[in-house]
Amino acid sequence: MKIAVLLSGGVDSSVALRLLKEQGHDITAFYLKIWLQEEYSFLGDCPWEEDLEYARAVCAQADVPLQVIPLQDEYWDRVVSYTIKEIKDGRTPNPDMFCNSLVKFGAFLDKIDPSYEKVASGHYATIEEKNNRFYLKRSPDAVKDQTYFLAYLKQEQLARALFPIGIYEKKQVRQLAKEFDLPNQVRKDSQGICFLGKIKFKDFVKEHLGELPGDIVNFETMKKVGTHPGYYYYTIGQREGIGLNAGPWYVVRKDIVNNIIYISQKKDVIAAYRNEFNVTKINWLNEIPESGSALHVKIRHGAHRYPCAIEYTDANLLSVKLQGSDKGIAAGQFAVFYDGDYCLGGGIISDSITVES
RNA sequence: UGCCGGGUCGUCUAAUGGUAGGACAGCGGCCUUUGGAGCCGUAUGCGGAGGUUCGAAUCCUCCCCCGGCAG
Numbered sequence: 001m002k003i004a005v006l007l008s009g010g011v012d013s014s015v016a017l018r019l020l021k022e023q024g025h026d027i028t029a030f031y032l033k034i035w036l037q038e039e040y041s042f043l044g045d046c047p048w049e050e051d052l053e054y055a056r057a058v059c060a061q062a063d064v065p066l067q068v069i070p071l072q073d074e075y076w077d078r079v080v081s082y083t084i085k086e087i088k089d090g091r092t093p094n095p096d097m098f099c100n101s102l103v104k105f106g107a108f109l110d111k112i113d114p115s116y117e118k119v120a121s122g123h124y125a126t127i128e129e130k131n132n133r134f135y136l137k138r139s140p141d142a143v144k145d146q147t148y149f150l151a152y153l154k155q156e157q158l159a160r161a162l163f164p165i166g167i168y169e170k171k172q173v174r175q176l177a178k179e180f181d182l183p184n185q186v187r188k189d190s191q192g193i194c195f196l197g198k199i200k201f202k203d204f205v206k207e208h209l210g211e212l213p214g215d216i217v218n219f220e221t222m223k224k225v226g227t228h229p230g231y232y233y234y235t236i237g238q239r240e241g242i243g244l245n246a247g248p249w250y251v252v253r254k255d256i257v258n259n260i261i262y263i264s265q266k267k268d269v270i271a272a273y274r275n276e277f278n279v280t281k282i283n284w285l286n287e288i289p290e291s292g293s294a295l296h297v298k299i300r301h302g303a304h305r306y307p308c309a310i311e312y313t314d315a316n317l318l319s320v321k322l323q324g325s326d327k328g329i330a331a332g333q334f335a336v337f338y339d340g341d342y343c344l345g346g347g348i349i350s351d352s353i354t355v356e357s
Numbered sequence: 358u359g360c361c362g363g364g365u366c367g368u369c370u371a372a373u374g375g376u377a378g379g380a381c382a383g384c385g386g387c388c389u390u391u392g393g394a395g396c397c398g399u400a401u402g403c404g405g406a407g408g409u410u411c412g413a414a415u416c417c418u419c420c421c422c423c424g425g426c427a428g
Binding site: 012099123328 | 367368369370380381382383388389390391392393394395
């Protein structure tokens with residue numbers, strides 16, 4: 001089979017490449033230039049050259065051709081501009097969601113020869129084919145599972161995707177890397193927003209939006225207790241950057257119009273925690289679950305899933321009731337639904353509601 | 358200016374003659390392909406000058422500063 005492999009220079013995609021190579025496929029590796037670190041180099045070190053070096057080394061060792069595809073413009077248009085707009089609107093974006101759906105499995109597909117039957121990546125997720133439909137399933141490694149970030153793919157994208165390491169746990173992938181004697185076998189896992197690398201999110205925000213001083217108000221007393229550099233530096237549930245003593249303090253509400261951050265203490269569960277929210281712009285990978293379905297939901301990437309019940313308010317709005325509560329539910333974040341190991345799809349959180357206990 | 362009260366890490370607060378400790382903030386690390394959260398680890402302080410004492414944040418004197426009551 002003719003396969004395009006997305007190679008990042010990290011361990012996971014390198015192992016994926018070697019697995020496919022061993023299976024005898026006709027593969028070509030592609031390194032996507034999506035880093036905007038050249039623009040942000042003054043903010044910190046940029047490791048992207050190192051990524052490319054490793055990608056080259058891996059390909060040389062495996063005797064696989066490597067192509068470098070510049071996608072910075074597409075990345076800017078589809079991911080970075082969205083990120084900045086959302087932050088400015090006081091919401092909390094998830095750029096990596098669109099990095100997958102609009103760039104890696106989006107713009108990239110338009111750039112390559114259609115004769116590539118599959119596009120493989122190093123994601124921790126599995127795909128099951130049933131009756132000509134493709135279903136996304138969780139990785140056996142609950143921590144590394146990346147179905148959350150893939151929930152916004154379309155059926156056509158899923159049909160063409162291949163996740164060779166999806167059946168493994170991280171430690172097995174590390175072991176395979178060792179057995180393949182990969183040049184990057186001990187490289188640290190990447191983390192953070194992919195286009196920022198080591199750049200701090202706060203610095204990115206500052207570069208694009210500057211500072212806009214406003215009041216910090218105690219949510220219980222409604223009294224001003226301090227000042228902050230701008231509402232867009234804060235998200236719901238955030239502790240860091242408040243700078244007040246006698247805490248810890250957590251952001252519980254933002255007033256964008258008046259540029260006010262409301263804070264509370266952790267022990268104030270009612271003010272700080274949320275357990276009900278609405279979801280819009282939903283993408284279902286396959287069948288649409290019925291109103292009243294008992295599912296699981298992830299509010300963020302990670303192992304934790306909440307049992308939940310869903311209810312359609314109308315065709316485009318889904319009401320979600322969590323079994324449990326989460327103090328970091330923020331508008332703009334994604335909610336991704338699961339039925340057992342099947343990832344059903346997800347949508348964007350539009351608001352959250354405090355429910356009295 | 359004739360009267361009281363008070364000055365301890367960045368902030369808040371302990372130690373009342375016997376090694377200045379904690380919390381929060383900060384910083385560093387871990388975790389995590391989003392934001393956050395969480396976990397671990399850390400620097401920094403007795404307003405100043407004298408005095409009493411084996412020993413002073415603590416007791417005494419003076420000075421400086423900040424509140425408040427007098428004006």
